[in-house]
Amino acid sequence: MSQNVNQPASKRLADYQPPLFLIPELSLSFRLVPDATIVTATSRVRRNGDHQQPLVLDGEELDLLSAKVNGEPVAVTQLPGRLQLETHLNEFELTLVTRINPQGNSSLEGLYMSDGAYCTQCEAEGFRRITYFFDRPDVLAKYSVRIEAPQSFKYLLSNGNKVDSGKLADGWHFACWQDPFPKPCYLFALVAGDMDLLQDSFRTASGREVKLQVFVDKGNLHKAHHAMASLKKAMAWDERRFGLEYDLDIYMIVAVDFFNMGAMENKGLNIFNTKYVLADRESATDDDFHGIESVIGHEYFHNWTGDRVTCRDWFQLSLKEGLTVFRDQEFSSDVGSRPVNRIHAIKVIKNQQFAEDAGPMSHPIRPEEVIEMNNFYTVTVYNKGAEVIRMMHTLLGEAGFQAGMKLYFERHDGQAVTCDDFVQAMQDASGKDLTQFRRWYSQAGTPQVDVDDSYDAQTGIYRLTLRQHTPQRAGEAAKLPLHIPFSVELLDAQGQSLANQVLDFTESEQTFEFQGLPAAVIPSLLQDFSAPVRLSYDFTIEQLLVLMANASSEVARWDASVTLFSRAVWDNVSRLQRQQSMLLDNRVIDAFRGVILSAELDHALAAEILKMPSVATLMEQVTQVDLDALLCARDYVIDAIATACEDEALARYRVLHAVDDAGSRAFANALLVLLARGADGHEALLQQQFAQANNMTAALGALSAAVDGNSDCRDALLDAFEQRWQQTPLVMDKWFSLQANINVPEVLQRLQKLQQHPAFSMGNPNRVRSLLGTFAAANIAQFHRADGAGYRFMTDIIKQLNGSNPQVAARIITPLIQFGKLDAGRQQLLKQCLHQLLELPALSRDLYEKVSKALQV
Numbered sequence: 044m045s046q047n048v049n050q051p052a053s054k055r056l057a058d059y060q061p062p063l064f065l066i067p068e069l070s071l072s073f074r075l076v077p078d079a080t081i082v083t084a085t086s087r088v089r090r091n092g093d094h095q096q097p098l099v100l101d102g103e104e105l106d107l108l109s110a111k112v113n114g115e116p117v118a119v120t121q122l123p124g125r126l127q128l129e130t131h132l133n134e135f136e137l138t139l140v141t142r143i144n145p146q147g148n149s150s151l152e153g154l155y156m157s158d159g160a161y162c163t164q165c166e167a168e169g170f171r172r173i174t175y176f177f178d179r180p181d182v183l184a185k186y187s188v189r190i191e192a193p194q195s196f197k198y199l200l201s202n203g204n205k206v207d208s209g210k211l212a213d214g215w216h217f218a219c220w221q222d223p224f225p226k227p228c229y230l231f232a233l234v235a236g237d238m239d240l241l242q243d244s245f246r247t248a249s250g251r252e253v254k255l256q257v258f259v260d261k262g263n264l265h266k267a268h269h270a271m272a273s274l275k276k277a278m279a280w281d282e283r284r285f286g287l288e289y290d291l292d293i294y295m296i297v298a299v300d301f302f303n304m305g306a307m308e309n310k311g312l313n314i315f316n317t318k319y320v321l322a323d324r325e326s327a328t329d330d331d332f333h334g335i336e337s338v339i340g341h342e343y344f345h346n347w348t349g350d351r352v353t354c355r356d357w358f359q360l361s362l363k364e365g366l367t368v369f370r371d372q373e374f375s376s377d378v379g380s381r382p383v384n385r386i387h388a389i390k391v392i393k394n395q396q397f398a399e400d401a402g403p404m405s406h407p408i409r410p411e412e413v414i415e416m417n418n419f420y421t422v423t424v425y426n427k428g429a430e431v432i433r434m435m436h437t438l439l440g441e442a443g444f445q446a447g448m449k450l451y452f453e454r455h456d457g458q459a460v461t462c463d464d465f466v467q468a469m470q471d472a473s474g475k476d477l478t479q480f481r482r483w484y485s486q487a488g489t490p491q492v493d494v495d496d497s498y499d500a501q502t503g504i505y506r507l508t509l510r511q512h513t514p515q516r517a518g519e520a521a522k523l524p525l526h527i528p529f530s531v532e533l534l535d536a537q538g539q540s541l542a543n544q545v546l547d548f549t550e551s552e553q554t555f556e557f558q559g560l561p562a563a564v565i566p567s568l569l570q571d572f573s574a575p576v577r578l579s580y581d582f583t584i585e586q587l588l589v590l591m592a593n594a595s596s597e598v599a600r601w602d603a604s605v606t607l608f609s610r611a612v613w614d615n616v617s618r619l620q621r622q623q624s625m626l627l628d629n630r631v632i633d634a635f636r637g638v639i640l641s642a643e644l645d646h647a648l649a650a651e652i653l654k655m656p657s658v659a660t661l662m663e664q665v666t667q668v669d670l671d672a673l674l675c676a677r678d679y680v681i682d683a684i685a686t687a688c689e690d691e692a693l694a695r696y697r698v699l700h701a702v703d704d705a706g707s708r709a710f711a712n713a714l715l716v717l718l719a720r721g722a723d724g725h726e727a728l729l730q731q732q733f734a735q736a737n738n739m740t741a742a743l744g745a746l747s748a749a750v751d752g753n754s755d756c757r758d759a760l761l762d763a764f765e766q767r768w769q770q771t772p773l774v775m776d777k778w779f780s781l782q783a784n785i786n787v788p789e790v791l792q793r794l795q796k797l798q799q800h801p802a803f804s805m806g807n808p809n810r811v812r813s814l815l816g817t818f819a820a821a822n823i824a825q826f827h828r829a830d831g832a833g834y835r836f837m838t839d840i841i842k843q844l845n846g847s848n849p850q851v852a853a854r855i856i857t858p859l860i861q862f863g864k865l866d867a868g869r870q871q872l873l874k875q876c877l878h879q880l881l882e883l884p885a886l887s888r889d890l891y892e893k894v895s896k897a898l899q900v
């Protein structure tokens with residue numbers, strides 16, 4: 044990328060240098076005033092090594108009021124984004140007083156206000172908006188914090204243990220906190236507000252009593268119980284599975300409505316998006332309950348993988364995120380359904396990560412060059428990162444992996460380390476050579492694995508030949524073969540399992556032999572998605588039917604259904620392109636009918652199969668797409684299955700919809716979507732499920748089916764839902780998302796109108812994501828309208844957000860920059876929009892990085 048002085052500079056992993064000074068202790072004092080908070084920061088500074096460089100601290104949007112060294116005023120130089128102090132002292136105390144404006148902070152980074160309460164978000168580089176400091180993860184300090192605020196802010200919270208509190212003059216009060224564990228500044232947190240508090244406690248394996256507190260907006264206490272139960276489950280699980288205990292006397296979670304992402308693992312004081320805390324049966328779906336359990340677990344697990352051992356620099360983000368996602372996935376799988384959780388994880392990779400890798404933001408799980416770090420909290424770093432950890436788990440086995448974890452903590456507790464340090468611990472503890480495996484950290488792109496097989500009837504030998512290559516882009520180093528754990532099950536024509544094995548696939552091309560097999564072997568390849576690669580093998584329909592009914596892995600059965608469905612869609616895309624009429628093989632219909640009728644399939648798994656592969660899943664399978672033909676063919680296949688299986692779906696639905704468990708609800712809802720699409724439309728059924736629903740999963744299931752089927756009752760149901768829930772922001776988010784998904788051209792007018800709705804606010808990321816983010820990411824037909832109106836609508840939205848909240852703007856721009864597979868006309872329209880953005884006078888670094896990469900300027 045070319046650079047001139049006006050373009051934001053990038054940082055490179057190769058340029059890493061240890062800090063020139065260390066700050067082992069930091070004392071912070073806050074006097075909280077909405078538009079003029081005073082922050083006094085006293086650091087014990089120590090020169091690191093033998094040099095005479097000045098002290099240079101990071102800082103943004105700060106008013107410096109005074110600077111002192113060892114109590115004496117001192118001259119400092121303020122530069123853009125930095126503060127410089129010339130000194131020959133090797134050890135000194137630096138006191139800086141700054142003024143900040145939390146109320147005016149719409150970026151929700153640093154100290155800001157959410158519904159009248161103060162809260163912070165420092166990761167990745169938000170601490171520099173609180174005071175001048177080394178805003179980098181390898182400077183670890185022990186923090187003591189004093190907070191002063193009016194008594195109307197009942198709770199004054201920070202990391203660690205509360206050591207003092209009391210009243211002050213003029214109706215103010217204070218609290219002091221000390222965190223005994225040295226931490227990087229991105230884990231600092233402060234909260235001040237009047238909230239409701241749910242309390243509980245947890246006795247650790249070694250017998251320590253930990254106080255647990257969940258703070259929520261007033262009136263929401265009854266919605267905090269699931270979060271608390273999830274926290275206790277997570278604490279017990281981490282002891283059981285990883286031998287890891289909590290280390291402070293108190294663990295606090297605060298839920299806020301204004302938050303840029305899901306949650307944040309600040310030491311001892313997690314701050315959460317309300318979406319991942321608040322739930323009861325009436326207002327939250329089964330998926331919401333599951334999401335809360337998983338995110339509560341994720342942030343809790345960070346206490347060891349992230350907080351106790353942190354990252355040396357931000358390029359190492361996957362060290363904590365990939366590992367912690369792996370841990371939360373294992374938690375969900377141990378306490379819930381392993382196959383269903385695995386399917387969800389696979390979908391994230393195939394639908395989102397493969398798309399990221401095929402787009403302009405493609406990067407290795409350990410990026411090498413970054414303009415805005417917040418742009419790298421990606422499905423690649425998080426979810427592909429977790430797949431890389433999972434592959435190590437597959438290669439080492441549970442015992443070897445746990446030995447590696449143990450050694451990792453023995454070596455690195457209290458340190459800021461690299462991904463290499465982690466892999467080295469895994470290698471040393473297990474004795475498994477991971478040299479080649481490390482390439483997963485440095486090579487971007489989705490590896491392609493092509494499979495051929497042959498059977499020698501004379502010898503009874505079945506041969507599987509695997510070839511791998513990773514696409515190389517201009518400017519990238521040559522891609523080398525990866526160490527791929529390739530899981531295979533071989534079945535006979537009747538579906539009996541003959542062999543089950545994980546192959547060590549390390550060469551560009553490798554042939555594996557299996558002896559003593561009967562003819563007509565059916566391979567179940569890359570079972571459970573044993574590596575994040577794209578697979579190509581020419582399955583016959585018969586083979587897929589056998590796998591769908593018999594593979595011993597339930598994930599493989601789902602996977603076969605995806606391949607079967609996808610083939611039917613692509614066949615029809617070809618027919619459309621040849622001006623032929625569409626058709627569907629009866630065997631495909633029968634396979635899905637079999638799922639609808641199956642007495643032995645787990646209900647949640649049946650639901651997963653019947654949800655049918657998304658447009659994103661289908662697009663992942665090709666390099667160029669005729670979007671109009673794809674949408675048409677996909678609708679045709681689903682409608683054909685829905686129509687042919689209508690009687691069976693109705694009969695099964697009638698039994699299932701009254702069953703009170705999450706799997707049955709999911710199954711019933713998937714059937715309802717099919718019924719709404721069938722010949723009859725089943726309006727009465729939709730209305731009935733909606734009216735009788737005593738939980739959000741059922742109500743939303745009916746509404747979603749009405750939206751998906753464009754049913755006549757759709758708007759009446761949406762109105763009734765609004766009446767019932769207009770005072771409940773998280774539920775209104777569901778209502779906004781549903782409408783953003785309506786597949787009619789007038790949806791754009793609807794979206795414009797909804798932006799004026801009293802429950803909507805452009806300043807709240809949850810509202811923006813649910814209405815506008817959903818439109819761009821999920822309403823494929825309308826966002827990608829051939830006249831470009833969808834693109835222009837989103838461009839205007841992104842322009843507005845560029846000034847107020849660049850992080851959210853850079854998140855929801857994703858569908859606008861991933862245009863590589865679209866036709867020339869749509870690409871052209873999107874590029875025009877992106878050029879407009881690039882010319883914005885004050886384009887944020889966040890957007891600049893993505894837009895300039897997309898346009899290759």
Ligand code: B3K
Nearest residue numbers: 166167306307308417420
């Ligand atoms: N570590 C935070 C994410 C911070 C995102 C900064 N833009 C939450 C998590 O992954 O647990």
Ligand code: ZN
Nearest residue numbers: 341345364367
């Ligand atoms: Zn995380």
